[in-house]
Amino acid sequence: MTTISSVIRTHAADRPDAVALVCGDQSLTWAQLHARSNRVADALRKAGVGFGDRVGFLDKNCNEYFELLFAAAKLGAVLVAVNFRLTAREVGFIVNDAEARVFVVGAEFMPLVAELAGALETVQTLVVIGGDASQQSYAAWRDAGADVDPGVAPTGSDVAFQFYSSGTTGNPKGVLLSHDNVFGLLPTSAKMWGVTGDSVNLVALPLFHVGGGGWAMVGMFHGCKSVVVRDVDPTGIIKLIGAHRVTHAFLVPVLLHFMQQVPAAATGDFSSVELVVYGASPISEPVLAGAVRLMGCKFAQAYGLTETTGAIVTLPPEDHDPQGPHRHRLRAAGKPHEGVELKIVGPDTGAELPVGVPGEIWTRSSQNMLGYWRNAQGTASSVTGDGWLKTGDIGYFDDDGYLYIHDRVKDMIISGGENIYPAEVENVLMKHPSVADVAVIGIPSDVWGESPFAVVVARPGATVEPQELQAFARQHLAKFKVPVGVSVVAALPRTPTGKLLKRELRAPFWQGRERAVS
Template identity: 45%
Template sequence: MGPYLPDAVRQHAARRPGAPAVTEDERTVSYRELDARANRLAQALLREGGLQAGARVGCLARPGVLTAELLLACAKAGLVAVPLNWRLAEPELAAVARDAEFAAVLTQEEFLPGARAIRAVLPKAPLVVDGTPGPDELDYETLLAAASDTDPGGGGDGEGETVCLQLYTSGTTGQPKGVRLTLGNLDAGDHLVRELGWDQHSVSMNAMPFFHIAGAGWLVQALVAGAHTVAVPDLVPQRVVELIEQRRISHTFFVPAVLHMLTSLPDIAARDFSALRLIAYGASPITPVLLRRSIQVFGCGFLQIYGQTETAGSATRLLPEDHDPDGPRARLLRSAGNTRPDVEVRVADPATGEPLPTGAVGEICTRSHYVTPGYWRRPEENARLFTEDGWLRTGDAGYLDEEGYLFITDRIKDMVITGGENVYPVEVEAALAEHPAVLDVAVFGTPDERWGEAVTAAVVLRPGAEAVSPAELIAFARERIASYKKPRIVLFLDELPRNPTGKILKRVLRERFAGA
């Protein structure tokens, strides 16, 4: 295990003070500047803000300098950074804020409406604005300038169990759950550095949002390695390929939906990707056709990562040498790879928890230092998340082959993964069910080349109800939930398939409308 994030940045700041740490648009902060600014933010939160160890700090911001400073400051000060999805509706943001009980909130000016919705339910939490604050709000740069740059000293060796990050993911009940992640969970480790080929000359593109484990985890790995991170605040495909060329990007992480967008650009073949050494990908299924096209277009190594927020994003990986579309082991492209040296994976009977033999399909379980200590204030869900002997139950179904490669066959839960984002059907169903014309509704995922899966709604209308179009129902849902959760496909049925006990058979719907 290597140094945790705070010690790694301290070392880079001392040994390579002028080396670039994070670039956002035309602004770059060095490792010395990042270290000092994180110290000031930590001191401002602890001293001026009066926050105690373990307090939650909400962050409503795009990836960039601010998010890097907050994560490092919290790790040093024993605080917990809680990145928020800026695409959530204001009631959804307020629900997360109430659950986390923010002691302070940091935001960028463009997200002030959402931040003020949080302040409305937590009026005692200071609101710090990177931009122009309103009355009773604090200016971020003024706050830092007035604070001491003395290092709080936390986050060093022996503090691996300290929680520093909390990411929210919806549960099967539709209620947001805070996944707690420790310094040890986020430890990059020497083997990860070797697998990804990180070094101090690497230039990393971080194109994933900070509220996603892929974005936060990728940032931590780059900073620990001493690489230069180029943040992408807004993912515009044309701009992404321009940055790869201009900034000579060597490493990046994309979800399959982004790979689809990039490889579909009309001028993609004329771009210079000679600096690219590795593209990591994951968070949703990828089709063999898209993977082959991506390998051909970018001409670099590819590494698949399988995991979830509860495993700090990592359980298995498919190494670049296993990406051989035309070789004798081409079948491995359908797998999620095998385990890292410090990770255990097994397939168990979902009912009994007993391990299953090679080739048998069951629930994928994992055990490692990457696994979360549990959800924030969710004892009942934590009891379901872990087995008695400490294995995390992923809710995914799959099997292990004779070489230890993991093949994912389905999801035990009904979660839909679209564009790398988790969408739980119950949330979408609840929104659509509010429409006066809707009698019954079931939401599920159907294959989509661009997004991985499309959120699909099967709707039964009330007898005698006024005519309603798919577009109207989609717009209706968008008013109540985040845009990425809204259905992309609406199907009208006379009735929904059910078993004898009345449970909707979503498996039947997925099979019936796989080509929708």
């Protein structure tokens, strides 16, 4: 198996009656998933989708996502899953930027899509999962297709996924990941994480995120059963783990924190769990220690980016002993995977730095993205001519080769696993008539890791009311991007050339902490 389409074709032939997916009360065998994706592929073809075309998807996690993913792959097309937490404006930008010909939407998100009436420039076919009186039903649209594999075979260099990652200019960027990128990681997952065809894999992160869609492919590659979580609820996840005898899961730290707080934690059955991989944001030692006590299984940390097709560094289970001689390694990201090159360079010079000296983390491997969708300038600024990807994170190595994340070159805020780029929030707040200047920074949060916070300067003669400004932001931004607090100051600190000194704004909030990320 070397492509997404070969995964479904292989398992449908080798284990047709084994359960591939469970979501709620719906389950699909590999044979059923293969047949459904054939029908969807035919429906997509009839809608004009061909090799290289994009198909938009807006819904929470569901089995239909995988029907579409494999259907698109069988045509050489690409599924573009959109963050369902975004506003209508943000969704519209992504769908138009991807030039999606077909847009599949969950019924609960149709009010949002209604706000985009006439604004979707390339969409020719709109299909609704769950039914909508004004649009064609996904089930009927799918079932009208022929159960015939179109037989298209993408190559390793063709695009497999197009995940959107917010950009520092305020507009999201489409990260192009090839089949080769994806399969640079999948074959090593058995050795690193112990996933096999007999595993039961919990898919809890949103599928529009590489931690969701990418982790799902780990289980799919091995042909095991995947338990798909539609609504992220700590109590519900605890019950799913026991009911389906889950063996493997990828969870974000904030969810591990919440799982320890609910009453179901006391009675949950975690006896089947072999390994929990966590990542997408840093974890605190108390949360990790509590999770280990609660679940009694092995834990591994994964570090990576959308641009690196997910994990490129792992902190293995043996380094997760809070009482052991290497307790300090709990603050490490881990060691690079086999075939992954890492180096620490001076952010200004590009020269490689010695052990223990913080600098920007650069990486080179078969998992590095092809580039950004129709954004040559963004690609050139992120990837060097000899293939090194600039992560934007600052870190250092210790004498044993462990990578530690120290800070960020870019101003990105990671809140509960979601990337928030201050420029996007700042652009919105600057539209408020009372705001003359603004800086958005990340401040520590015991729950989310970091939260956005706005420091603003009022226009002469105007007054900025923090709650009113937050309400204004909620009209234009997804909820997780809205600043949790607002501070009004006389002026923002800047260099003589006008560059904003965000470190000075962040410093009071992070004072006394070991590092400048949570």
